[in-house]
Amino acid sequence: MSIQSVEDTKVKAFPVKPAEVIAFTAKARRRISPLAIARRLATALVPPAVVILILLVVWQLACSSPTASLPPPSQVWNEAYDLIAHPFFDNGPQDIGLAWRVLISLQRVAIGFGMAAAVGVALGALVGQSVWAMRGLDPVFQILRTVPPLAWLPLSLAAFRDSNPSALFVIFITSIWPVIINTAVGVRNIPEDYRNVARILRLNQLEFFIKIMVPAAAPYIFTGLRIGIGLSWLAIVAAEMLTGGVGVGFFIWDAWNSSRLPDIIVALVYIGVTGFCLDRLVAAAGAFVTRGTTAK
């Protein structure tokens, strides 16, 4: 009898509870939603804003004496106001807004990095697939990847006899190594079962590459691409300082030669923000492409 009654109360209690919970969350969500979004935005934006403010104040105090060698933020704002406020002006061949310069540098990165991504994934797949290719190529890659970007520049200038292809080559050679190495690791980690599925279906090399290898190794490939695009952005700014042209790197060099320090500082901010956006862009592309891949 007592067991019966216990079971009864349990049975009664069960359907009531979830119903309450569901109603509560539904109400709660509708009410809190805008507030929650505001709170989340605030937690994301307020701390960096405070830090930036503090840094600006310290910088202003540190550089406001007349003997300071670097300009304080107020001077940067006043002297480089045109660059800050009008990123898209165009007054002739060498007098263009910073956004145009960044776009020109980005275009170079797009070409150089695009080639590096294509060749890197293909080479990485080869190295990951074949034990002998790995034994032969891996030591070479490991040595070459430590060569700093600019060390390639004289050689590529000699080979291409032109500054633009040389800059592209420097981007290519800088960013290809992490793509190759990460792709190879990803390919080596493809589960044996996926390979068996491909073998039973008699997929040919190309079908295996497109349908199994690339999606299975995608998380690794995108890690490589993310490192690679960061490196190529580092490389292009440095390469442009030496090769000239209209990119943002050359702008800094030019500003230095004509002692326009505020311009350099504005350009640095542009470069930093652009690099950050590039990194996030590749990360977002990776998250989009590999959705569902990582979960088993």
Next chain:
Amino acid sequence: MTAYLKLDHIDKSFVRGGQVSEVLRDIRLTIDAGEFVSIIGHSGCGKSTLLNLIAGLTKVSKGAVLLEDKEVDSPGPERAVVFQNHSLLPWLTVYENINLAVSKVFGRTKSRAERHGWIMRNLDLVQMAHAKDKRPAEISGGMKQRVGIARALAMEPKILLLDEPFGALDALTRAHLQDAVMDIHARLGSTMIMITHDVDEAVLLSDRIVMMTNGPAATIGEVLSVPLARPRRRIELASDRTFLRCREAVLKFLYERHRFVEAAQ
């Protein structure tokens, strides 16, 4: 009449670092078309290796696998495998997973509409049509295995090879899937070879049970025919004398004559 599938004096040994380890020795077995054969044995006895040999995923060291009198030594869709851990590609939906197989096997012979119909028919067969747009991560283990079976069936194989297909599932789900496989076997009349270490499962599903001795150099110890009429119902069989006799025979083989010796590992 020659056998449908013939395992002809197969030896298999692996060489690793100069050390030869003999896994299978002198495997002789013939299987008729439409037969359901289980291979049972203790873990490490090489039963998965045997299945891989039939699938062509591993090459035999000596002897041959003959399917309709033709030697097979490489994998192909006519010997489809249902893997223990389903092996669905996680970036494809259920439908796309099966489509990968169907478009490869029937890309030339079936039109797009026919292929779609064929995919849906195989999904219906395992009662998974409702989840065709889900990804493997969004469905349960039993459902994944159903899709794995559908993918294998969609290749229209001459032989369906099941590698401990229900090993990773809970008892209730396993029973459901065993019934599903029995139903499919009855409807399609396909030839199936299943690796298992579950005695009840082997007796319930099989026409014959192949019992393997312990390794190294394992071989077929005994082959037991299961003379139970089909369709079989697990509840009725629970007290059936033939069922119990077969069950006892397998248990005696596994736990009396070929007891698993831990030291052998």
